[in-house]
Amino acid sequence: MATLVLPAPAKLNLFLHITGRRENGYHDLQTVFQFLDLHDVLSFTRTDNPNIELLCSAPELANDDNLVVRAARLLQQHSSVTQGARIVLEKRLPYGGGLGGGSSDAATTLLALNHLWQVHLSIEILMQLGAQLGADVPIFIFGHAAFAEGIGEKLTAIDPPQPWYLVVDPGVHISTAKLFNHPQLERQCEPIASSDWQLHNTYNVFEPLVREAYPEVANAYNWLVEYAPIRLTGTGACLFGAFESQEEARAVLARMPSRWNGFVARGLNESPVCQLLRQASTDNLTKQD
Ligand SMILES: C[C@](O)(CO)[C@H](O)COP(=O)(O)OP(=O)(O)OC[C@H]1O[C@@H](n2ccc(N)nc2=O)[C@H](O)[C@@H]1O
Ligand SMILES: Nc1ncnc2c1ncn2[C@@H]1O[C@H](COP(=O)(O)OP(=O)(O)OP(=O)(O)O)[C@@H](O)[C@H]1O
Numbered sequence: 001m002a003t004l005v006l007p008a009p010a011k012l013n014l015f016l017h018i019t020g021r022r023e024n025g026y027h028d029l030q031t032v033f034q035f036l037d038l039h040d041v042l043s044f045t046r047t048d049n050p051n052i053e054l055l056c057s058a059p060e061l062a063n064d065d066n067l068v069v070r071a072a073r074l075l076q077q078h079s080s081v082t083q084g085a086r087i088v089l090e091k092r093l094p095y096g097g098g099l100g101g102g103s104s105d106a107a108t109t110l111l112a113l114n115h116l117w118q119v120h121l122s123i124e125i126l127m128q129l130g131a132q133l134g135a136d137v138p139i140f141i142f143g144h145a146a147f148a149e150g151i152g153e154k155l156t157a158i159d160p161p162q163p164w165y166l167v168v169d170p171g172v173h174i175s176t177a178k179l180f181n182h183p184q185l186e187r188q189c190e191p192i193a194s195s196d197w198q199l200h201n202t203y204n205v206f207e208p209l210v211r212e213a214y215p216e217v218a219n220a221y222n223w224l225v226e227y228a229p230i231r232l233t234g235t236g237a238c239l240f241g242a243f244e245s246q247e248e249a250r251a252v253l254a255r256m257p258s259r260w261n262g263f264v265a266r267g268l269n270e271s272p273v274c275q276l277l278r279q280a281s282t283d284n285l286t287k288q289d
Helices: 067-079 101-116 123-133 137-142 176-180 207-213 215-224 246-254 272-279
Strands: 002-021 027-047 052-056 084-090 146-149 154-157 164-169 230-232 239-243 261-268 286-288
Touching (some): 067 084, 067 101, 101 137, 207 215, 246 261
Antiparallel strands (some): 002 286, 146 154, 164 261
């Protein structure tokens, strides 16, 4: 049986503006996605029966609602394959913090099983399938840092600087749906062109709401802002600051109050999963067991 081992990287939203609200409740937004060199690890083994079996290092995520299982079943339905998969998910990314780990796991699953089951769907079709699972899934299939519009699925590749980030997780869980429905959310940002985007002339519209509603996020913000300009990713609760060197970011991490979790990671404009799938041959990626 062939086994394929692939990473599923985290993302940051370098800014996040909302430009309108659709009748179905979803919002039109503008954001820049960049990947981090911190990732979950997934291993996929093709099986001859159609079952999708998930083993997960986080027991609370080992169920059929996991985006990995939902992605595998969606691809099965779409392609009528008769094979299944045994999938092992090693969670390394914090979840529910705006780093998109669940969405990234789903994207890696679509890419891996498209390859293992030899479905041969194009990246564009896989992105459309991914969008059915969540607005953050397509970027991880696209595989390059991007200026995003629509609900997050219209992507223009860009190459922002790739600094070292200190990411602080204040340990607060924030419901994405609840924040998008917040009565005070700014929903009429003036649209900007991707070529005009700069970090300093943009912001995250969720940031003031999250800092007000979650005092621990405000505390983490007030601490980190002493060291670097910082921002919220997605709807939070993770905050990030950019540094020129890994050493600088690590020195600040060493001073972080122990009640929060934090890590240092490099910003990446190329997703490692897409690089691996593109560059390595099947023989390099798969091992026979
Ligand atoms: C905040 C971001 O992480 C920024 O990248 C994404 O926009 C959210 O992406 P996601 O977690 O994949 O979100 P989904 O699972 O698709 O949607 C969760 C909920 O967020 C709201 N939602 C999400 C995306 C969007 N463009 N408009 C919305 O209003 C909807 O209420 C939806 O029910
Ligand atoms: N493979 C998965 N990994 C993590 N969470 C998952 C997974 N599958 C389903 N979930 C559910 O999705 C929720 C959000 O997880 P995720 O890590 O994608 O959130 P997030 O980092 O806030 O992402 P986003 O920025 O996309 O909102 C989790 O609390 C969990 O209940």
